[in-house]
Amino acid sequence: MIALTPPSLANIKITLADIPHTALPWIAEKHVQYLDDRIHKIGPLTEYLKSCNEVEKERNEFVEFVDQHARREDLVLGDYLAEYTTKFAGVRTEVDRQCDAILQADIGSTRDSRLTFWEAFAYINEVDSLHGMFLTSGRWYVNVMLPVIKELVYCTLPKSVGTSERSAIAYDISRHVVTPQFAKPTSNYDIALERRFVGLLIPILTYYDRKLLFLFEALANTPEEAGKSLDEFVRLVNDQPNSFDSLFDMGIYPPFAWHELHSSRRPRRASVSYDSAVAPLLESVTSGFEERLDSALKFLSVFKDYELNYNNYNYKGRFGLISKYFYRQTSDRLSSPNREAFLDAILGDRFFEALEVLRAAPEL
Amino acid sequence: MNTELSGIGASPGIGKGLAHWIRSAEDVEAFSVGEVLLAAMTSPDWGEVFQKAAGVVTEQGGMLCHAAIVAREEGIPAVVGVGEDLQNIADGTFVIVNGDDGVVSTSNQPKESRNGKKE
Numbered sequence: 001m002i003a004l005t006p007p008s009l010a011n012i013k014i015t016l017a018d019i020p021h022t023a024l025p026w027i028a029e030k031h032v033q034y035l036d037d038r039i040h041k042i043g044p045l046t047e048y049l050k051s052c053n054e055v056e057k058e059r060n061e062f063v064e065f066v067d068q069h070a071r072r073e074d075l076v077l078g079d080y081l082a083e084y085t086t087k088f089a090g091v092r093t094e095v096d097r098q099c100d101a102i103l104q105a106d107i108g109s110t111r112d113s114r115l116t117f118w119e120a121f122a123y124i125n126e127v128d129s130l131h132g133m134f135l136t137s138g139r140w141y142v143n144v145m146l147p148v149i150k151e152l153v154y155c156t157l158p159k160s161v162g163t164s165e166r167s168a169i170a171y172d173i174s175r176h177v178v179t180p181q182f183a184k185p186t187s188n189y190d191i192a193l194e195r196r197f198v199g200l201l202i203p204i205l206t207y208y209d210r211k212l213l214f215l216f217e218a219l220a221n222t223p224e225e226a227g228k229s230l231d232e233f234v235r236l237v238n239d240q241p242n243s244f245d246s247l248f249d250m251g252i253y254p255p256f257a258w259h260e261l262h263s264s265r266r267p268r269r270a271s272v273s274y275d276s277a278v279a280p281l282l283e284s285v286t287s288g289f290e291e292r293l294d295s296a297l298k299f300l301s302v303f304k305d306y307e308l309n310y311n312n313y314n315y316k317g318r319f320g321l322i323s324k325y326f327y328r329q330t331s332d333r334l335s336s337p338n339r340e341a342f343l344d345a346i347l348g349d350r351f352f353e354a355l356e357v358l359r360a361a362p363e364l
Numbered sequence: 365m366n367t368e369l370s371g372i373g374a375s376p377g378i379g380k381g382l383a384h385w386i387r388s389a390e391d392v393e394a395f396s397v398g399e400v401l402l403a404a405m406t407s408p409d410w411g412e413v414f415q416k417a418a419g420v421v422t423e424q425g426g427m428l429c430h431a432a433i434v435a436r437e438e439g440i441p442a443v444v445g446v447g448e449d450l451q452n453i454a455d456g457t458f459v460i461v462n463g464d465d466g467v468v469s470t471s472n473q474p475k476e477s478r479n480g481k482k483e
Contacts, residue, residue, distance in 0.1 A: 138429050195466075201427065216411070263415065
């Protein structure tokens with residue numbers, strides 16, 4: 001039924017072959033710093049994404065796209081996923097095309113050509129950041145999985161909830177569960193129904209949590225010396241690439257999982273099987289909605305694959321490598337204090353702020 | 365004064381401990397075993413902090429956010445999406461995180477400084 005899966009990720013060795021190994025320690029250091037700052041400065045970044053004028057149209061369209069589907073009484077998740085796939089693939093294709101241009105030094109040799117490339121780079125990556133925020137968090141108004149969660153609520157509400165009110169109640173509960181800050185409280189909101197659904201949802205989310213956090217397990221047997229310093233981890237990956245083949249295959253550059261490496265030393269609790277994870281939902285399905293629930297669970301699986309794909313490409317793999325390599329090339333052209341201002345903005349994912357620094361830098 | 369805030373119970377169970385805000389990389393180092401992590405948002409990259417925390421509370425996010433994901437994986441009670449009112453809970457306040465009901469409350473227990481002295 002569902003073939004609209006995320007784009008496959010190529011072995012990261014293909015990307016690494018085009019990046020000088022002498023640049024890798026700097027890239028790893030800046031990327032881990034970026035991952036840290038992204039979280040410590042998440043408030044300002046969220047505010048920036050919510051108000052970035054250059055992508056206001058895309059932001060509003062995306063919010064409307066998700067919210068309108070979620071509100072529909074005749075919600076068709078297949079249509080929603082098809083539309084989402086087109087949006088996701090469109091952005092990824094363009095980001096990937098720019099990555100190729102960076103690696104092939106195909107962005108021109110003049111200040112004007114570099115600035116033109118940066119303008120396109122800032123725009124598409126700002127849009128990609130929006131996609132990431134809507135896919136992996138509940139920080140701003142909607143989450144991509146909102147319609148899927150609404151469908152799960154819809155199918156498992158008690159039979160006493162009538163057909164006419166079922167969609168509206170399911171929408172309200174899904175909003176409270178996925179984006180609580182932006183759910184408007186209504187006087188007749190039934191918190192007991194919400195808590196009942198949360199209890200049904202947690203087991204299946206726990207099943208997918210383990211899949212998303214696979215790096216904890218994957219790095220558990222990494223040699224102790226890798227944990228001494230990030231530079232040491234980079235060296236080990238360079239010197240013993242065969243030890244990391246399974247991660248390379250998944251499109252992951254292991255040093256970007258520096259924090260996961262340190263967390264991986266603790267034994268994990270046993271994982272739950274899919275069958276036991278979905279059992280509470282299946283046991284609570286309202287008679288007549290069994291097929292709809294089964295279908296919604298399949299869509300949840302696909303959207304979780306998108307989330308994993310986004311994390312692996314943007315935070316642990318190809319884009320992380322090439323973008324930091326590009327930032328290094330760009331910052332090398334800049335004089336202080338432009339270099340510091342550029343790196344501060346770009347490592348905070350504030351693409352248009354970084355672009356303003358470049359526009360004002362005659363030495364670019 | 366006791367405070368009670370509502371969010372979403374994203375990871376079940378009840379956790380208790382002194383509130384510890386993480387607002388910068390430096391705060392991560394100072395986090396102690398048994399404290400309750402308070403943050404605008406968290407990341408899977410904070411694995412070491414999660415392994416020490418008695419509970420997790422965030423201003424932002426819902427059941428699908430990173431804080432919820434890692435808290436469930438680590439088996440730590442978590443309430444997410446509490447909103448800006450969370451800022452009213454200061455470091456060192458005794459906090460109860462009810463991940464079953466999505467409620468965060470402070471108790472009458474005296475506020476303690478990091479070195480354990482009553483304030």
